Amino acid sequence: MANKQVAVIGLGRFGVSTTRTLYNLGHDVLAIDKDDERVQSVLGQCTYAVSAECTNESALRDLGIQDYDVAIITIETNVADSVMACVLLKTIGVNTIVARARDSLHANTLRRIGVDRVIQPEEEMGTRLAHSLFNTSVEEYLEITNNYGVSRYRVPEKLAGTTLEEIGFTNSRDSYGITAVALCKGRKVTLNPPVNSKVDSGDFVIVAALDSDLETLDDSTVDSMEEA
Numbered sequence: 001m002a003n004k005q006v007a008v009i010g011l012g013r014f015g016v017s018t019t020r021t022l023y024n025l026g027h028d029v030l031a032i033d034k035d036d037e038r039v040q041s042v043l044g045q046c047t048y049a050v051s052a053e054c055t056n057e058s059a060l061r062d063l064g065i066q067d068y069d070v071a072i073i074t075i076e077t078n079v080a081d082s083v084m085a086c087v088l089l090k091t092i093g094v095n096t097i098v099a100r101a102r103d104s105l106h107a108n109t110l111r112r113i114g115v116d117r118v119i120q121p122e123e124e125m126g127t128r129l130a131h132s133l134f135n136t137s138v139e140e141y142l143e144i145t146n147n148y149g150v151s152r153y154r155v156p157e158k159l160a161g162t163t164l165e166e167i168g169f170t171n172s173r174d175s176y177g178i179t180a181v182a183l184c185k186g187r188k189v190t191l192n193p194p195v196n197s198k199v200d201s202g203d204f205v206i207v208a209a210l211d212s213d214l215e216t217l218d219d220s221t222v223d224s225m226e227e228a
Contacts, residue, residue: 003027004069007094008046009054009085011038014100014121015074020045030063054085057092066092076102079109086115138214150181150208157201165195169207178209 004027008019011033019042023029029046032054033039039051052059054075065071071094075082079102089097090113098117101107107118140152159167169180183193184204190197199205207214 005067006030007032007063007065007068007071008074009033009071010074010076010100011035011042012074012077014076015072016042016045018072018074023047030065030068032063055081055088057088060088060092065089065094068094070094070096070098073097073099076100076106079106082106083109083113086110086113090114141214144208147211148209149211149214150206151214153205153207155199155201155203155205159199160201161198163196163198164193164205167199169195169205178207178213180205181208182206 006022006027007030008015008022009032011019011031015031015033016038019029019031023046029048031039031042031046031049032052034051034053036051039049042049050063052063054060054073071089073082073085073089075085082099082101086097086099096116097114098119099110099115101110101118101120103120107120110118138151138153142150144150155167164180164183168178170177180193180195181191182205183190183197183199184206185200
């Protein structure tokens with residue numbers, strides 16, 4: 001993937017983390033905040049760090065933000081500034097705009113003004129926590145729709161030596177059940193693994209399924225294997 005030019009507006013913890021990660025991935029990152037101390041804190045962790053007011057169109061144009069591939073607005077405490085910044089970026093002509101929302105009303109407003117992607121980190125983290133809290137084998141969860149998701153399933157010790165099929169996984173050719181998308185054994189990753197693949201304790205299986213199936217995966221599988 002070619003390096004991109006990305007502007008990050010707002011240098012709170014979320015903005016700093018985004019800036020640092022994008023820069024470490026090799027992208028050109030312009031970090032913007034009106035607080036000089038925050039700007040100083042990211043020096044060396046981005047390509048450019050500038051103190052500027054995100055609601056000042058002239059200041060944004062002077063920074064050449066219209067030439068950037070993506071602008072990410074991480075402001076969420078000041079909804080007015082967030083919305084205004086997005087409107088200005090649309091006016092200036094930034095190709096892709098991503099913005100963080102504080103709540104559903106803020107998110108809906110951002111979508112209505114044409115923001116390309118709206119993120120709600122707290123809501124997403126809450127969803128992930130809910131799916132993994134009582135199923136210790138589900139370590140990650142990505143919501144695809146409101147009732148379907150992708151998870152990283154860690155094979156428990158009790159299921160070592162069994163096959164994917166015995167655990168209850170299907171392959172991508174099936175239209176039902178819990179689909180095993182990939183099997184991870186250490187550094188080796190097998191995409192669309194055969195259902196007769198054996199697993200060891202600590203292996204990871206990337207699975208896709210209805211939430212209702214994912215929630216019962218660990219307990220029902222372990223119980224049925226023990227009964228057998």
